[in-house]
Amino acid sequence: MRVVSGIQPTGNLHLGNYLGAIRQWVAMQDQAESLFFLADLHALSQPVVPAQLAQNTVEMAATLLACGIDPSRAILFNQARVPAHSELQWILGGTARMGWLNRMTQWKDKSGKDGASQSTGLFNYPVLQAADVLLYQATHVPVGDDQKQHLELARDIATKFNLDFDTELFVLPEPFISPSAPRIMSLRDGTAKMSKSDPSDASRINLIDSDEAIAQKFRKARTDAEPLPATMAELADRAEARNLVTIYAALEGVGTDTVLARFAGQGFGAFKPALADLAIAVLGPIRERLTRLLDDRAAVAAALEQGAERARALAAPTLKAAQQAVGLQV
Numbered sequence: 596m597r598v599v600s601g602i603q604p605t606g607n608l609h610l611g612n613y614l615g616a617i618r619q620w621v622a623m624q625d626q627a628e629s630l631f632f633l634a635d636l637h638a639l640s641q642p643v644v645p646a647q648l649a650q651n652t653v654e655m656a657a658t659l660l661a662c663g664i665d666p667s668r669a670i671l672f673n674q675a676r677v678p679a680h681s682e683l684q685w686i687l688g689g690t691a692r693m694g695w696l697n698r699m700t701q702w703k704d705k706s707g708k709d710g711a712s713q714s715t716g717l718f719n720y721p722v723l724q725a726a727d728v729l730l731y732q733a734t735h736v737p738v739g740d741d742q743k744q745h746l747e748l749a750r751d752i753a754t755k756f757n758l759d760f761d762t763e764l765f766v767l768p769e770p771f772i773s774p775s776a777p778r779i780m781s782l783r784d785g786t787a788k789m790s791k792s793d794p795s796d797a798s799r800i801n802l803i804d805s806d807e808a809i810a811q812k813f814r815k816a817r818t819d820a821e822p823l824p825a826t827m828a829e830l831a832d833r834a835e836a837r838n839l840v841t842i843y844a845a846l847e848g849v850g851t852d853t854v855l856a857r858f859a860g861q862g863f864g865a866f867k868p869a870l871a872d873l874a875i876a877v878l879g880p881i882r883e884r885l886t887r888l889l890d891d892r893a894a895v896a897a898a899l900e901q902g903a904e905r906a907r908a909l910a911a912p913t914l915k916a917a918q919q920a921v922g923l924q925v
């Protein structure tokens with residue numbers, strides 16, 4: 596089993612990113628040969644501030660390392676350092692069809708009614724994603740709901756390429772949907788996703804928040820006046836309460852029923868401080884490692900360079916075979 600997954604280097608990760616994505620990666624590195632990359636090339640599909648992209652790439656790498664990605668167990672790198680991603684994308688551009696890309700809901704959502712003024716990078720984004728995973732013969736790709744369609748497209752591109760060029764070069768990657776990835780909601784509104792683009796900082800717990808900030812945000816989190824029930828089913832109409840129980844369970848690594856069994860009958864006056872203590876116990880050490888890494892950016896850059904070297908070595912044979920399959924003299 597070989598897993599490939601990328602994340603865009605945007606600043607300021609939060610508890611939702613950690614519990615919903617990064618922690619799954621950390622678990623994965625012991626179960627499969629894992630390649631994780633910072634999708635800096637993908638970031639170019641939207642307008643960028645160059646200095647910010649550079650800084651975000653290093654900071655995101657530091658965050659992943661602080662969360663437990665271990666460069667001796669997983670291959671961690673930034674996409675731009677492995678030119679084979681771009682090279683294979685161009686080759687696959689000959690295989691992908693305009694109609695396929697036109698149907699992508701993410702393209703439709705992000706381009707809106709004004710597709711003509713969008714970058715071709717945004718349109719071709721899924722072709723680069725296909726290159727990202729096909730390049731390494733990934734067998735599994737961790738995907739959320741929003742990325743399922745792009746993985747399907749990668750499989751279509753691989754199938755057509757194999758057929759057109761009479762080869763079995765590309766492995767068709769399977770989606771890997773983590774059973775334990777919770778969806779974390781805003782602390783201000785239990786029906787909205789916790790998100791780094793929410794203008795209210797009180798809506799999320801950032802991975803760089805101090806212990807005091809974490810405690811205060813949970814104290815002020817929106818809730819209701821009812822005590823906690825014994826089952827999740829009884830929380831169906833209480834989105835904020837459900838979210839806090841979900842967060843508690845995810846942080847402790849137990850089921851929501853276990854949490855409710857412990858707190859049933861108690862109100863938020865008792866639950867919130869317990870939740871804050873638990874969050875501080877889990878996130879405090881991550882923040883401390885992150886702070887140390889941000890003071891030692893050379894070490895982060897060295898880890899990325901070492902990861903890129905391993906990724907380049909893995910990518911080279913597939914790129915070469917793809918070039919030969921289409922008749923490029925390289």
Ligand code: ATP
Nearest residue numbers: 611612615616739777778779780788789790791792
């Ligand atoms: P933006 O608001 O800019 O879209 P975001 O907070 O949604 O930012 P992304 O960079 O889009 O973060 O997502 C990074 C990863 O974190 C993805 O795998 C995504 O599925 C996951 N993720 C983001 N928000 C949550 C959340 N609230 N709960 C669980 N997983 C999340």
Ligand code: MG
Nearest residue numbers: 741790791792
């Ligand atoms: Mg998002």
